[in-house]
Amino acid sequence: MVILTILLAGVGVYAIRIFDLFLQQRLTLLTFDFRFDYVPVFSEHIFGWQQSLIDSVEGKTVIDQGYEAIYNGQNVGIGAIIAQTVTLIRTGCQIVVLLCMMGFLSIWPAAIVLGLNLLQYGFQRIGNQWYFKHKKEQNRITSYQSYFVRTLMKRSTGKDIRLFSMFDLFHHHFMDLIQKLVTWQRHYSNLSLVINLGQRLVNIIGLALSLLILIALQNVSVAALLFAISAIQTLNLNFGNFRDAYVKVGKNLVFVDNFRKFMAFPYRQDQDSIENKVSGSGKIEVRDLAYAVNGVSLVHDINFSVKRGEKVALVGENGAGKSTLIKLLCGLYTPSSGSVSIDGQNIATWAPATMRQRVAVEFQDDVILHFTIAENVACTTPQQIDTARVEAVLDEVGLEDFVAGLPSGIQTFIGNELNENGIQLSGGQKDKILFARVLYRQANINILDEPTAALDPISEKQFYALVDEKLDQKTTIIVTHRLGALATDDVKILVMKDGTVIAAGSHRWLLANCDYYRKLWSAQRSLYVGGDRHEAS
Numbered sequence: 103m104v105i106l107t108i109l110l111a112g113v114g115v116y117a118i119r120i121f122d123l124f125l126q127q128r129l130t131l132l133t134f135d136f137r138f139d140y141v142p143v144f145s146e147h148i149f150g151w152q153q154s155l156i157d158s159v160e161g162k163t164v165i166d167q168g169y170e171a172i173y174n175g176q177n178v179g180i181g182a183i184i185a186q187t188v189t190l191i192r193t194g195c196q197i198v199v200l201l202c203m204m205g206f207l208s209i210w211p212a213a214i215v216l217g218l219n220l221l222q223y224g225f226q227r228i229g230n231q232w233y234f235k236h237k238k239e240q241n242r243i244t245s246y247q248s249y250f251v252r253t254l255m256k257r258s259t260g261k262d263i264r265l266f267s268m269f270d271l272f273h274h275h276f277m278d279l280i281q282k283l284v285t286w287q288r289h290y291s292n293l294s295l296v297i298n299l300g301q302r303l304v305n306i307i308g309l310a311l312s313l314l315i316l317i318a319l320q321n322v323s324v325a326a327l328l329f330a331i332s333a334i335q336t337l338n339l340n341f342g343n344f345r346d347a348y349v350k351v352g353k354n355l356v357f358v359d360n361f362r363k364f365m366a367f368p369y370r371q372d373q374d375s376i377e378n379k380v381s382g383s384g385k386i387e388v389r390d391l392a393y394a395v396n397g398v399s400l401v402h403d404i405n406f407s408v409k410r411g412e413k414v415a416l417v418g419e420n421g422a423g424k425s426t427l428i429k430l431l432c433g434l435y436t437p438s439s440g441s442v443s444i445d446g447q448n449i450a451t452w453a454p455a456t457m458r459q460r461v462a463v464e465f466q467d468d469v470i471l472h473f474t475i476a477e478n479v480a481c482t483t484p485q486q487i488d489t490a491r492v493e494a495v496l497d498e499v500g501l502e503d504f505v506a507g508l509p510s511g512i513q514t515f516i517g518n519e520l521n522e523n524g525i526q527l528s529g530g531q532k533d534k535i536l537f538a539r540v541l542y543r544q545a546n547i548n549i550l551d552e553p554t555a556a557l558d559p560i561s562e563k564q565f566y567a568l569v570d571e572k573l574d575q576k577t578t579i580i581v582t583h584r585l586g587a588l589a590t591d592d593v594k595i596l597v598m599k600d601g602t603v604i605a606a607g608s609h610r611w612l613l614a615n616c617d618y619y620r621k622l623w624s625a626q627r628s629l630y631v632g633g634d635r636h637e638a639s
């Protein structure tokens with residue numbers, strides 16, 4: 103009977119192990135599919151977020167960990183939970199088989215092993231509680247660490263580090279970080295050591311106790327005793343694996359929790375009040391607009407309106423709040439108070455897609471993706487690109503000859519990350535592609551943040567001629583430090599200082615009525631007409 107039981111149990115355990123191979127294979131494919139199904143959902147969701155949320159520490163943590171929850175296959179997050187659940191099922195089955203098998207000898211050893219494993223779980227819980235209590239600290243350290251890795255790996259920062267011999271500085275901060283990491287790790291491994299020692303001790307006691315009981319309870323043969331030793335050890339091992347899997351599920355639920363938080367963040371497309379009206383003349387009204395971050399006001403008390411087709415220049419010193427204001431105008435930031443309305447509708451109620459149709463924006467720090475020129479201009483999939491329109495706008499911004507000289511024309515890749523024949527752009531060429539992107543959009547409101555910063559004088563002149571011609575009937579707001587180009591009567595100039603608009607009017611009117619504008623103007627004029635270069639100070 104004992105022999106038959108052993109045989110049956112052995113077959114049962116190995117059958118489960120073989121079944122496990124198939125489970126593991128299915129699991130690998132499942133987590134792979136999961137990654138491809140959910141990563142686009144994740145990215146799509148971020149499009150609906152407020153920029154201020156993406157910029158915040160909270161947003162960054164939830165993005166990083168939420169992404170990890172779905173992207174790291176079976177190691178972290180949802181993939182790990184599925185993998186550990188499979189382990190739970192597998193070890194659970196093995197435990198049941200082993201318990202039945204041992205029941206033929208005596209139920210006591212099995213009961214003792216079970217009891218002692220519960221005790222071990224208690225130890226593990228202590229370790230876990232410490233882990234979760236200090237997890238935030240470890241997350242922060244890991245996020246600092248990833249900054250170092252990202253910065254060092256990035257080609258552009260690598261250049262600066264070499265040019266300015268910043269390695270010592272880097273090393274200084276890195277060592278500081280490593281110190282924190284080592285301290286954290288030391289605490290954790292000391293605690294793990296104590297817990298593991300406790301668990302091993304409990305194991306040995308358990309094995310000895312079970313055997314003693316077995317001997318005391320019945321007259322067992324040596325063969326049965328040997329079988330009992332091996333069965334108890336296997337049972338213990340399975341209990342251990344079961345426990346580990348259970349604990350890992352708990353740990354990975356933290357990542358999933360972050361994924362859940364991520365999906366629950368306010369998503370503008372979910373709002374009931376979203377307006378999808380895309381028509382309108384392009385009239386902008388700004389009322390009592392203010393924006394603060396962590397209680398610090400960046401812009402405040404802003405009131406102005408822009409008529410359809412009007413050209414507006416936003417000028418002011420560095421840090422005056424110009425970029426912040428245009429981020430509010432195009433809905434990237436949500437005002438702390440006040441409102442921005444376009445054609446009588448508060449843009450806070452607009453869906454992001456509506457905003458993209460109505461407003462085309464060019465920022466100083468816009469990125470050119472390592473895709474083709476045509477894709478960078480049209481910002482859509484190859485099938486949807488209007489090639490003739492792409493060529494026309496590239497022509498208009500003065501890139502006709504440049505593109506004609508490229509081996510694959512508008513299909514040439516920019517940068518060599520995705521294509522080894524990709525080309526590098528100069529700063530001015532990049533600005534021209536970004537402006538071509540705005541023209542391609544054909545929106546009736548265009549907002550341009552320092553669009554000519556990298557342009558040569560001839561290109562800058564062409565740029566303003568193009569604005570006059572192509573954006574003639576369209577509302578256009580341009581942030582610029584080069585005042586001369588906008589010194590005409592048909593441009594309304596908003597002068598910003600310390601986070602608010604202190605004056606608005608034509609160049610001539612401002613020269614006559616605004617001391618601060620006069621100061622900006624004469625400072626710049628002196629550089630161009632060769633006057634007193636120190637006039638500004």
Ligand SMILES: Nc1ncnc2c1ncn2[C@@H]1O[C@H](COP(=O)(O)OP(=O)(O)OP(=O)(O)O)[C@@H](O)[C@H]1O
Nearest residue numbers: 157395400418419420421422423424425426427598
């Ligand atoms: N996300 C942010 N969090 C905190 N402070 C910010 C944030 N964005 C901008 N600031 C601060 O707000 C102020 C205005 O910045 P903004 O970029 O709007 O200035 P700007 O007028 O465009 O300057 P520049 O002419 O140099 O481009 C600056 O003091 C800047 O440090």
